[in-house]
Amino acid sequence: MRTIYLITAFVAVLTVSLLGLRGRRFVQPPVDVFPEWAFPGMKYQPKLTQQTASPFFADGRSDRAPPPGTVPASYGPAGQALRNDGFLYAGKAPDGSWARGFPRALKVDMALLERGRDRFTIYCAPCHGALGDGNGVMRAYGMGATASYHDERLRKMAEGEIFNTITSGKGQMNPYGDKLAPADRWAVVAYVRALQRARTGVVGDVPDHHKGELEVQ
Ligand code: HEC
Numbered sequence: 581m582r583t584i585y586l587i588t589a590f591v592a593v594l595t596v597s598l599l600g601l602r603g604r605r606f607v608q609p610p611v612d613v614f615p616e617w618a619f620p621g622m623k624y625q626p627k628l629t630q631q632t633a634s635p636f637f638a639d640g641r642s643d644r645a646p647p648p649g650t651v652p653a654s655y656g657p658a659g660q661a662l663r664n665d666g667f668l669y670a671g672k673a674p675d676g677s678w679a680r681g682f683p684r685a686l687k688v689d690m691a692l693l694e695r696g697r698d699r700f701t702i703y704c705a706p707c708h709g710a711l712g713d714g715n716g717v718m719r720a721y722g723m724g725a726t727a728s729y730h731d732e733r734l735r736k737m738a739e740g741e742i743f744n745t746i747t748s749g750k751g752q753m754n755p756y757g758d759k760l761a762p763a764d765r766w767a768v769v770a771y772v773r774a775l776q777r778a779r780t781g782v783v784g785d786v787p788d789h790h791k792g793e794l795e796v797q
Pocket residue numbers: 700703704705706707708718723725726727734742745746750751752753754756768769772
């Protein structure tokens with residue numbers, strides 16, 4: 581019996597709250613839980629908001645101009661933009677297409693590949709797997725759609741586009757631009773290329789003095 585009363589009361593409250601006051605215009609300000617007279621200065625504080633007028637400063641603006649000679653942290657000592665290298669920072673060629681190869685500012689050597697392997701193992705291998713085939717540990721947790729780097733499309737993809745995927749993410753993949761500096765992203769791209777190359781390796785790729793180490797099957 582009690583339940584029926586409760587349900588009736590609930591339905592009544594629900595009906596009134598959904599339909600009861602429809603169409604009525606309120607002109608009173610909403611109830612102020614912390615009124616100014618009881619808590620002066622708590623909610624309504626004198627402050628300057630951006631790009632508004634303010635009588636506080638002589639020029640009547642709330643914004644202050646930076647002192648002469650100030651340059652943003654992203655600018656070099658002579659005031660030149662540091663991030664004006666579209667290849668290095670965005671993976672773009674001058675014509676706006678995805679750049680192929682690696683930015684000239686970076687030397688693609690063993691040290692870069694080692695760095696790439698290090699970052700890849702931390703940031704990419706959980707999903708993409710140590711071999712880049714998409715069989716990372718995350719597969720066991722239901723992330724089944726991880727791309728394999730050994731797909732034809734990804735093998736042919738420009739380095740700049742892979743760089744951009746790392747920077748901005750794609751589909752279910754999160755962006756890593758906030759975790760990997762641009763040079764590290766390129767190091768990872770180089771390592772991805774190494775993984776792809778390794779998958780298509782043939783005996784002829786092995787230097788003669790290492791041939792003896794091959795296990796013949
Ligand atoms: C949380 C899991 C996860 C991590 C970590 C991850 N990826 Fe991915 N990645 C994915 C998934 C899922 C896709 C497929 C996205 C899609 O096509 O919707 C993908 C796609 C890609 C692609 C193909 C993009 C395309 O155009 O199809 C590349 C390249 C790639 N990832 C590189 C990386 C690199 C490099 C890292 C490390 C910096 C990384 N991923 C880290 C899950 C991940």
